[in-house]
Amino acid sequence: MEKMLLKRVDIPNSADIDVAMKNGAYSTLATAFGMRPLDVVSEVKRANLRGRGGAGFPTGLKWELCSRVPGSLKYLLCNADEGEPGTFKDRFILLQDPHLLIEGMVISGFAIGAERGYIYLRYEYPTALVVLEKAIEQAYAKGYLGKNILGKGVNFDLSVHRGAGAYICGEETALIESLEGKRGQPRIRPPFPASQGAWRKPTVINNVETLSNIPYLLAMGADAYAKIGEETSPGPKLYGVSGMVNKPGVYELPMGTTLREIIYTHCGGIRGGKKLKAIIPGGASTPILTEQHLDVKMDFNSLVSAGSMLGSGAVMVMDETVNLVNVAYVLVRFFAHESCGKCTPCREGTSWLYQVYQRLMHGEGRLEDIDLLLYICDTVKGKCFCPLGEGAIQPVLSSIKHFRGDYEQWIKEGRRGQA
Amino acid sequence: MSDQHEEGHFCRTAGEKIMFSDAIIQSIKKAQQRYPDQQSAVLPALHIIQKEYGNLSYEAMRFVSQQLRVPESDVFGTATFYSLYRWKNPGRHQIQICHNLSCSLLGAETMIAHLEKKLGVCEGQVTKDGRFSFIRMECIGRCDGAPAMLVGDDYHGELTPEKIDEILKKYE
Numbered sequence: 001m002e003k004m005l006l007k008r009v010d011i012p013n014s015a016d017i018d019v020a021m022k023n024g025a026y027s028t029l030a031t032a033f034g035m036r037p038l039d040v041v042s043e044v045k046r047a048n049l050r051g052r053g054g055a056g057f058p059t060g061l062k063w064e065l066c067s068r069v070p071g072s073l074k075y076l077l078c079n080a081d082e083g084e085p086g087t088f089k090d091r092f093i094l095l096q097d098p099h100l101l102i103e104g105m106v107i108s109g110f111a112i113g114a115e116r117g118y119i120y121l122r123y124e125y126p127t128a129l130v131v132l133e134k135a136i137e138q139a140y141a142k143g144y145l146g147k148n149i150l151g152k153g154v155n156f157d158l159s160v161h162r163g164a165g166a167y168i169c170g171e172e173t174a175l176i177e178s179l180e181g182k183r184g185q186p187r188i189r190p191p192f193p194a195s196q197g198a199w200r201k202p203t204v205i206n207n208v209e210t211l212s213n214i215p216y217l218l219a220m221g222a223d224a225y226a227k228i229g230e231e232t233s234p235g236p237k238l239y240g241v242s243g244m245v246n247k248p249g250v251y252e253l254p255m256g257t258t259l260r261e262i263i264y265t266h267c268g269g270i271r272g273g274k275k276l277k278a279i280i281p282g283g284a285s286t287p288i289l290t291e292q293h294l295d296v297k298m299d300f301n302s303l304v305s306a307g308s309m310l311g312s313g314a315v316m317v318m319d320e321t322v323n324l325v326n327v328a329y330v331l332v333r334f335f336a337h338e339s340c341g342k343c344t345p346c347r348e349g350t351s352w353l354y355q356v357y358q359r360l361m362h363g364e365g366r367l368e369d370i371d372l373l374l375y376i377c378d379t380v381k382g383k384c385f386c387p388l389g390e391g392a393i394q395p396v397l398s399s400i401k402h403f404r405g406d407y408e409q410w411i412k413e414g415r416r417g418q419a
Numbered sequence: 420m421s422d423q424h425e426e427g428h429f430c431r432t433a434g435e436k437i438m439f440s441d442a443i444i445q446s447i448k449k450a451q452q453r454y455p456d457q458q459s460a461v462l463p464a465l466h467i468i469q470k471e472y473g474n475l476s477y478e479a480m481r482f483v484s485q486q487l488r489v490p491e492s493d494v495f496g497t498a499t500f501y502s503l504y505r506w507k508n509p510g511r512h513q514i515q516i517c518h519n520l521s522c523s524l525l526g527a528e529t530m531i532a533h534l535e536k537k538l539g540v541c542e543g544q545v546t547k548d549g550r551f552s553f554i555r556m557e558c559i560g561r562c563d564g565a566p567a568m569l570v571g572d573d574y575h576g577e578l579t580p581e582k583i584d585e586i587l588k589k590y591e
Contacts, residue, residue, distance in 0.1 A: 083558065085519040085520050085521070085558040085562075086519075086520060086558070086562050087560065088560040088563055122560070123501075124515075124556065124559045124560060124569075126569070161453075161462070162462065162463065162466060163501070164465070164501035165503030178462065180456070180458060180459050181460065181461030181462055181489070181497060182493070182496075182497055183496050183497055241563075242562035242563055242565055243520075243524050243525070243562075244525070248563040248564075249563045250563065284520065314562070316524070316562075326523075327520060327524075330518070330523050331520060334519055334520075334557050337557060338557065340500075418523075
C-alpha cells in the first residue's frame with residue numbers, strides 16, 4: 001500500500017509549512033470548502049471511517065450527531081493524549097507532520113460547524129509542544145488558520161492545551177474536564193459531548209490519527225477510501241510495534257493486516273530467533289493473545305471475535321523468556337496508579353489487584369491468589385463509571401486464561417520479581 | 420485554607436516570600452485569552468509557574484486562584500490530581516525513565532537500578548551536587564526505542580548501562 005498518513009514523515013524538515021506544502025499539505029482545503037459541510041460529513045460517513053483512538057466509533061456518525069445540534073458555538077478537540085502504554089503512533093504525526101493534523105482539523109471544524117479547536121497534548125511530549133506551536137503559528141501566517149480561510153468565509157482558531165500527566169484524560173469526557181481546568185475525572189453520559197461537551201457546548205473529540213485521515217479521505221473520495229483494507233473498518237492504520245521484535249516501529253498498513261504479517265514480515269520476527277509467547281494487540285487495556293492468534297486480522301471486528309480489541313493498534317510482543325505474571329504486574333501497577341478515584345470498583349479494585357501482585361512479586365504468593373485475582377476482576381467487571389476499570393482487569397483475566405501455568409509455576413517456585 | 424498549610428505538606432522555604440513577576444502575570448493573561456472562561460487557564464498557569472520555579476507551592480496555587488478568580492480549593496484539587504506537577508524542586512536535569520511494559524520487557528528495571536547506583540539517590544531525590552534527580556514514568560510514548568528516558572526535554576532510547584553513563588556526562 002502506498003503510504004498516506006506517513007507520506008511526509010520521512011521527508012526532512014517536513015514539519016515546516018513550506019516543505020509540507022510542496023508535498024501536498026493544505027491542498028484538500030479547497031476541495032472541502034467547495035462542498036457543503038453536510039456533504040463532507042456524509043462523505044466521511046460513507047467511507048466508514050472508524051475512530052483510531054481505541055473505541056472505533058464511526059467518525060461520520062459522531063460528526064452528524066454534533067452537526068445536527070442547533071447553535072453556532074461548537075468545539076473540535078483533538079485527543080493527542082496518547083497515554084495507552086505501548087502507543088506511540090501519533091507521535092510521528094505530531095513531530096513530523098503537524099500540518100496534516102492541522103489541515104484535518106480545519107476540514108473537520110468546517111464539517112461540524114466548529115470555529116474553535118484545541119489539541120489536548122500529553123505532558124510527556126515536550127518536543128511535540130514546540131513543533132505544534134510553531135506549526136500553528138506558520139499556519140496562521142499563511143492564512144490556513146484564523147478568519148476567512150482561503151477567502152471562503154471559513155473561520156477556525158486552534159491552540160494547544162497541555163496535559164499534566166494523567167492517563168484518564170484520554171477518556172473524552174475526562175479530557176474535557178481537564179481542558180476546563182478541573183481534575184480529569186470522567187463525566188456521566190448522557191449528555192454526550194456531541195450535545196454538551198466542552199463548556200457545555202456541542203463538541204467533537206477525535207484522535208490525531210482519525211483527524212489525519214480526513215484530508216486523504218476527501219482527496220481520494222469515499223468510494224476509493226472504503227476499498228482500502230478491511231471492509232467493516234476501512235482505511236490505512238498505524239500499527240505501533242514494540243517489545244521483543246527485531247524492528248520495532250510504526251508501520252502504516254491497510255486495516256486488517258494479520259499479526260503474522262506485521263510481526264514477521266514488517267518487524268523482522270522475534271529478537272534472537274526466539275519463540276513467540278504472547279502478544280498484546282492494542283495497548284495495555286486489550287486482552288493478551290497467544291501465538292495461536294497470529295492469523296487474526298488487526299481490525300476492530302476481527303479482534304473482538306478473537307477475544308481481544310484493536311484499541312490503539314499498539315502491538316506489544318513477548319518471547320518465550322517472559323513470564324506473564326511479571327507482565328500483568330507491570331500493567332496492574334500502571335492502572336492502579338492511574339485510576340482517577342471517582343468510582344469505587346475501579347479505585348479499590350485496581351489497588352487490591354496491585355496488592356495481590358505485590359505479594360506475588362515478593363515471592364509470597366499462594367495458589368488461591370489466582371482465584372482471588374479472578375474474584376477481584378469480577379467485582380470490577382461491568383461496574384465501573386468509565387472504561388479504565390474494564391481495561392485494568394483485561395491483562396489479569398487474559399494472562400490467567402492463557403497462561404495459568406505461569407502463575408502456578410511462579411507461586412510453587414516462590415519466584416520473586418523486579419518489584 | 421488557613422496558614423497552617425504553609426508549614427505542612429507542601430514544600431516551601433521557610434520565611435522566603437515568593438514573588439510572581441510581571442512576566443508570569445503576562446504569560447498567564449496570554450494563556451487566558453485562549454479559553455472562553457477563566458478556570459480553563461488553571462493548567463497552563465500552573466505550568467507557567469512550575470517552569471519558572473521548578474515546582475509548585477501553596478503560594479503558587481493561591482496566586483493562580485486570585486489571578487483566575489477560581490476558588491483555592493478547586494486550584495488545589497486540580498494541581499494535586501495530576502502526576503507531573505511537582506512540590507519539590509528537581510535536580511538541574513530531571514531524568515524521567517519509563518518503567519511500563521515495553522520498556523520493562525527490554526530491561527527498564529536494570530536501567531533504573533543502574534541509575535540509582537550511579538547517582539546514589541532513590542526515585543524523587545536530588546543528587547548532592549543538585550545536578551540530577553530521577554522519577555519513574557508510565558509510558559513516555561517511546562516504546563519503539565525501549566528502554567527509554569527523557570533528560571529534561573531530550574529523549575534518549577535503546578539504553579544500556581554504558582550508554583546511560585555516556586549520556587549523563589553531557590549534562591552539567
